[in-house]
Amino acid sequence: DVTFSSFMLYNEQMAYVRRLATDYPDITTLELIGQSYEGRDILALKISSGESETAVAKPTILIDAGIHCREWIAPTVALYILYQLVQNSSNAALYQNVDWVIAPNMNPDGYEYTQRTNRIWRKNRRLSDGATCYGTDLNRNFGYFWMHAGASNNSCLNTYAGPEAFSEPESRALRNMVQNHLENARLYLTFHSYGEYLLYPWGYAVVYPDNAEELQSLGNLAAEAIASASTIGSSYLVANSAAALYAAAGASDDWVKSVGVELAYTVELPDGDSPYAFMIPARQILTVDRETWEGVKVFHSYIEEKF
Numbered sequence: 001d002v003t004f005s006s007f008m009l010y011n012e013q014m015a016y017v018r019r020l021a022t023d024y025p026d027i028t029t030l031e032l033i034g035q036s037y038e039g040r041d042i043l044a045l046k047i048s049s050g051e052s053e054t055a056v057a058k059p060t061i062l063i064d065a066g067i068h069c070r071e072w073i074a075p076t077v078a079l080y081i082l083y084q085l086v087q088n089s090s091n092a093a094l095y096q097n098v099d100w101v102i103a104p105n106m107n108p109d110g111y112e113y114t115q116r117t118n119r120i121w122r123k124n125r126r127l128s129d130g131a132t133c134y135g136t137d138l139n140r141n142f143g144y145f146w147m148h149a150g151a152s153n154n155s156c157l158n159t160y161a162g163p164e165a166f167s168e169p170e171s172r173a174l175r176n177m178v179q180n181h182l183e184n185a186r187l188y189l190t191f192h193s194y195g196e197y198l199l200y201p202w203g204y205a206v207v208y209p210d211n212a213e214e215l216q217s218l219g220n221l222a223a224e225a226i227a228s229a230s231t232i233g234s235s236y237l238v239a240n241s242a243a244a245l246y247a248a249a250g251a252s253d254d255w256v257k258s259v260g261v262e263l264a265y266t267v268e269l270p271d272g273d274s275p276y277a278f279m280i281p282a283r284q285i286l287t288v289d290r291e292t293w294e295g296v297k298v299f300h301s302y303i304e305e306k307f
């Protein structure tokens with residue numbers, strides 16, 4: 001079953017997702033969005049109370065986690081959101097007017113590798129044709145201004161963008177998920193760590209989208225909710241990702257926004273007590289998950305009100 005007191009293995013995470021689908025068939029739909037290079041299923045769970053009773057379709061919130069496999073806290077947040085939505089019946093109102101599609105682990109091969117072999121692995125585990133080193137940075141492999149900045153054509157670097165956009169089965173899986181729900185998708189959250197940032201596009205360069213003000217003010221509301229709930233002093237910086245961090249093209253947030261999901265954020269979750277950085281200790285999982293959930297509910301309210 002699900003636990004938030006230790007980091008679950010990929011198989012345990014997916015067993016939980018499958019069990020939710022089996023035990024709550026009225027509100028959940030299991031989606032096989034793709035398979036990793038090594039053949040692991042990449043799963044998403046849709047949560048919905050069913051068809052809209054009005055002519056207006058319900059807005060959908062898309063969430064993923066684990067694109068960077070060493071950022072172990074990220075899948076725990078996605079699983080915690082699933083847990084709260086599906087198993088905590090007091091949250092049933094959260095899927096009355098809004099649908100959710102949540103993919104908790106986008107890079108299962110890499111995740112397994114960090115569990116068993118190399119804790120600080122970031123990329124996937126496919127060797128590109130003619131490449132020297134294993135793995136593509138999935139967050140440089142998406143097809144919007146691919147390779148424009150902050151990405152490398154050297155396979156031995158952690159920011160290797162792959163031989164072409166969407167060369168990797170894991171980035172294609174996310175593309176599938178987004179395309180399947182594009183009509184109603186209104187918000188995209190992708191969970192990473194670390195640093196306590198709520199980053200919005202564009203990330204390929206310091207360029208502000210038309211709705212930057214909206215992205216900033218909604219991000220501020222979520223950040224305030226997290227700060228109020230935090231027992232560890234979490235304080236998020238809400239900003240354009242290229243301005244606050246660095247320009248990096250080919251990330252999932254930019255591509256998802258480019259295809260029409262106007263509200264897109266990369267959430268950089270807190271790090272552990274120094275010197276853990278992305279190697280956050282398991283005893284902090286629940287703390288981070290709980291405060292992040294408060295932010296997610298703010299995003300939900302906004303989507304519910306606006307659409």
Ligand code: 0X9
Nearest residue numbers: 139192193203241248251254266
């Ligand atoms: O560099 C990244 O991929 C993300 N940071 S991380 O430390 N998790 O690796 C930030 C991505 C921000 N979004 C864009 N640059 N589009």
Ligand code: ZN
Nearest residue numbers: 068071192193
């Ligand atoms: Zn990351």
